[in-house]
Amino acid sequence: MEHDELDKLVICKKCHTLHEKIDIHEGTKALCSNCNTVIYRNHLNIIDTILALSMTALFVFIVGISFDIISINIAGINKEISLVGMIFTLIKAKEFAVGIILSFLLILFPLFINLSLFIIAFWIRFKLNGYLVKRVLIFLSHILHWSMIDIFFISVLVALVKLFGYS
Known part of the structure; x- marks a missing residue:
């Protein structure tokens, strides 16, 4: 064929x-x-919907990674940490492998997925390079399974529930 x-x-x-x-x-x-x-x-209007949702997801993702994900107050000492701050803290603590893996799984792969969806929808909407659309779709199919941000936040939630159970 x-x-x-x-x-x-x-x-x-x-x-x-x-x-x-x-x-x-x-x-x-x-x-x-x-x-x-x-x-x-x-x-x-699926292409326009994907374009609007992917732009919104990019904006919310960029804003979301800068906010604190955990704020703990113990004996008057308040400590907050954001997703980016957590990765920098791991790298400062010489946990390079964990920091790099988390930066890929929690920041880079979700960012690449959102950017890929935006680029695909933009190219299809304005009828640009069909060959590149196919290549980006193949790239997207490879990295789609590597975004672990949802699993990370569920594990943080479980850890916080256990932490508050001990206090």
Whole structure:
């Protein structure tokens, strides 16, 4: 098969049945003929929505990493730490590996994911370089699983609950 012919095929994520991609009306969805799972949808204004949400996510992320994530007051001594401050503290304490890993998992990968979504939506919206859109989508599929900020905040929450349980 030619490379262009492969772009016209889509695989069901549930049963792995191969389907030929067809154009569908706005607001409708294509279902798998074998298991009735939604294969793809044609949303109304999806590119504009992704563009707006990715810009908002970038702004909130940049602002969010500068605020304190933990503030502890023990015997009149108040200590706050932000996400960036935590990474610098780890590096100052000569915990280079942990600091670098956390900077990638908590700051760089989420930032790259948001930037990639913004770039993809921008290029599609203004019909720019289709080849680069495909390359950025491949890059995004590789780094999407490495964003661990949600797991980090759940572990911080568990640690705080245990800490307050001991006090």
